[in-house]
Amino acid sequence: xxxxxxxxxxxxxxxxxxxxxxxxxxxxxxxxxxxxxxxxxxxxxxxxxxxxxxxxxxxxxxxxxxxxxxxxxxxxxxxxxxxxxxxxxxxxxxxxxxxxxxxxxxxxxxxxxxxxxxxxxxxxxxxxxxxxxxxxxxxxxxxxxxxxxxxxxxxxxxxxxxxxxxxxxxxxxxxxxxxxxxxxxxxxxxxxxxxxxxxxxxxxxxx
Amino acid sequence: xxxxxxxxxxxxxxxxxxxxxxxxxxxxxxxxxxxxxxxxxxxxxxxxxxxxxxxxxxxxxxxxxxxxxxxxxxxxxxxxxxxxxxxxxxxxxxxxxxxxxxxxxxxxxxxxxxxxxxxxxxxxxxxxxxxxxxxxxxxxxxxxxxxxxxxxxxxxxxxxxxxxxxxxxxxxxxxxxxxxxxxxxxxxxxxxxxxxxxxxxxxxxxx
DNA sequence: GCCCTAGACTTCGTATACAACGTGTATGGA
DNA sequence: TCCATACACGTTGTATACGAAGTCTAGGGC
Numbered sequence: 001x002x003x004x005x006x007x008x009x010x011x012x013x014x015x016x017x018x019x020x021x022x023x024x025x026x027x028x029x030x031x032x033x034x035x036x037x038x039x040x041x042x043x044x045x046x047x048x049x050x051x052x053x054x055x056x057x058x059x060x061x062x063x064x065x066x067x068x069x070x071x072x073x074x075x076x077x078x079x080x081x082x083x084x085x086x087x088x089x090x091x092x093x094x095x096x097x098x099x100x101x102x103x104x105x106x107x108x109x110x111x112x113x114x115x116x117x118x119x120x121x122x123x124x125x126x127x128x129x130x131x132x133x134x135x136x137x138x139x140x141x142x143x144x145x146x147x148x149x150x151x152x153x154x155x156x157x158x159x160x161x162x163x164x165x166x167x168x169x170x171x172x173x174x175x176x177x178x179x180x181x182x183x184x185x186x187x188x189x190x191x192x193x194x195x196x197x198x199x200x201x202x203x204x205x206x207x
Numbered sequence: 208x209x210x211x212x213x214x215x216x217x218x219x220x221x222x223x224x225x226x227x228x229x230x231x232x233x234x235x236x237x238x239x240x241x242x243x244x245x246x247x248x249x250x251x252x253x254x255x256x257x258x259x260x261x262x263x264x265x266x267x268x269x270x271x272x273x274x275x276x277x278x279x280x281x282x283x284x285x286x287x288x289x290x291x292x293x294x295x296x297x298x299x300x301x302x303x304x305x306x307x308x309x310x311x312x313x314x315x316x317x318x319x320x321x322x323x324x325x326x327x328x329x330x331x332x333x334x335x336x337x338x339x340x341x342x343x344x345x346x347x348x349x350x351x352x353x354x355x356x357x358x359x360x361x362x363x364x365x366x367x368x369x370x371x372x373x374x375x376x377x378x379x380x381x382x383x384x385x386x387x388x389x390x391x392x393x394x395x396x397x398x399x400x401x402x403x404x405x406x407x408x409x410x411x412x413x414x
Numbered sequence: 415g416c417c418c419t420a421g422a423c424t425t426c427g428t429a430t431a432c433a434a435c436g437t438g439t440a441t442g443g444a
Numbered sequence: 445t446c447c448a449t450a451c452a453c454g455t456t457g458t459a460t461a462c463g464a465a466g467t468c469t470a471g472g473g474c
Contacts, residue, residue: 002427027455038429043456047251051258053350059209060436060456075347086289140282143260144351209457234425245459250426267425267466417474424467434457444447 003041010035011045012150016054016065017119019156025062026055052147054154068155070205076152077201081194083145084132088181088189091135098135102128102178110171118162122153125161128174132181152204160204173199210248217242218252219357223261223272224326226363232269233262259354261361275362277412283359284408288401290352291339295388295396298342305342309335309385317378325369329360332368335381339388359411367411380406 011031015021032042046063049055056064068076091097109124126149133145161167173196180188218238222228239249253270256262263271275283298304316331333356340352368374380403387395 004427025455029455039456040428040430044251044254044427047254048258051255057456060434060454062455072347075345078345079347079351082289082293138282138285140279140286140355144286144355148347148351211457236425246426247458247460251457264426266427267464269425415474417472419472420470422467422469425465427462427464429460429462431460432458435455437452437454439450439452441450442448444445 003035003037004044007031007035007037007042007045008048011049012054016049016154017158019159021065022067022156024065025058026065027062053151068151073152073155073201073204076148076155077197080145080148080152081197083141083148084129084193084197085190087133087136087141088193089186091132092181092184092186092189096135096137097181098131099178099182102131102174102181105131106171106174106178109174113164113167113171115162115164115167118158121161121167122158125170125174132177155204156207157200157204160200160207166203169199170196210242210244211251214238214242214244214249214252215255218256219261223256223361224365226366228272229274229363231272232265233272234269238270260358272361275358280359280362280408280411283355283362284404287352287355287359288404290348290355291336291400291404292397294340294343294348295400296393298339299388299391299393299396303342303344304388305338306385306389309338309381309388312338313378313381313385316381320371320374320378322369322371322374325365328368328374329365332377332381339384362411363414364407364411367407367414373410376406377403 015026015031028039028042028046031046032039035042046055046057050057050063056066058064105124105128109121109128112120112124114121129149130142130146134142161170173192176192177189177196180192222233222238235246235249235253238253239246242249253262253264257264257270263273265271295304312331312335316328316335319327319331321328336356337349337353340349368377380399383399384396384403387399
């Protein structure tokens with residue numbers, strides 16, 4: 001693993017999932033000291049994150065962790081909805097809905113539900129959604145979708161999933177999606193997806 | 208303009224639009240010499256392009272300009288279709304279809320139609336499509352869509368648009384889209400979009 | 415003629431140095 | 445007390461140097 005990868009991972013998993021850094025400027029030297037490499041690989045990691053839209057590089061100032069506005073959050077969720085609904089429609093039409101895998105992911109998620117393990121909970125959440133997206137077999141769709149989700153996580157999704165109440169709600173909503181898919185009921189699936197995304201959006205907006 | 212921007216632009220507009228570099232390895236030093244800067248900013252530009260999926264960085268080999276497989280091209284067009292159809296649907300529902308602007312872009316495109324100015328023709332083509340996407344007001348959608356289109360251009364779209372026959376066909380297909388939009392006819396719009404993308408895909412696949 | 419091997423060469427990955435630029439602050443004056 | 449100005453500091457942007465690692469080629473063995 002190169003120093004660049006180390007810096008990239010550190011930033012993406014440790015820094016960008018922390019709601020506290022919203023609106024802060026990170027200097028390259030600071031990050032370099034934390035990771036234990038020189039500025040060069042840190043800089044490269046930042047460039048990549050900037051290309052993905054996760055940070056904003058301000059000349060002579062540093063890497064700015066722009067707080068996601070509510071408008072951007074809405075746009076993000078709207079886009080995710082477009083992609084997920086398409087994936088559901090295609091998977092149902094092609095008969096490639098990965099019902100078994102989705103149920104498995106859902107059960108795994110239910111097992112480790114606890115406020116302390118919010119990050120793991122979110123990882124499995126991502127897996128659940130990704131299964132449907134991946135079932136389309138469209139690698140570019142997966143890539144695009146993942147990028148969107150990474151952004152939403154950066155917007156402070158972790159904090160949101162830290163309460164037992166919300167975790168339970170997520171599990172219920174996922175259950176509804178997978179049930180509708182298993183029944184081959186497209187309209188119900190689309191409604192369940194919209195409901196799930198809408199609920200998350202509203203919660204994230206009011207937090 | 209920084210050296211990084213110079214390198215980025217050079218690569219994106221000059222190198223990546225050239226079908227001849229498909230499958231080639233570019234060394235950082237070569238590019239640096241061409242642009243007239245050191246390796247550092249070139250490297251940074253490459254990292255950004257890699258994050259966007261436009262080049263592939265192979266350790267100790269160089270930046271690989273991966274030829275787009277027909278599978279990837281199909282995926283790309285499928286995704287573009289999803290986004291464009293959504294944009295059309297939303298714009299029609301909200302009554303925000305920019306008919307006048309689209310007609311203007313179409314006319315401008317018709318005026319400069321000539322094989323020699325394929326790049327300009329493509330720029331206006333991009334503008335036409337972007338107008339519809341932008342009318343949704345979703346900046347993240349615009350960003351995502353633009354990224355997809357950049358990739359398709361890299362796949363050799365320029366060569367395709369160099370014949371008068373194809374240019375005429377594009378204009379016809381665009382006309383069909385804008386007419387359907389102006390009529391407020393959603394099914395016809397969706398069909399016109401699918402037809403346009405499908406035609407382009409088929410041509411690009413057989414080239 | 416083919417394959418294997420060794421060595422030179424190329425290329426990247428990283429550290430470091432320095433210059434340019436902008437920001438924030440302290441100081442002096444009104 | 446407020447404001448303007450100048451200076452010091454911090455930060456980025458770029459060049460350069462060096463080490464590590466992989467690739468390609470030439471040569472020898474089979």
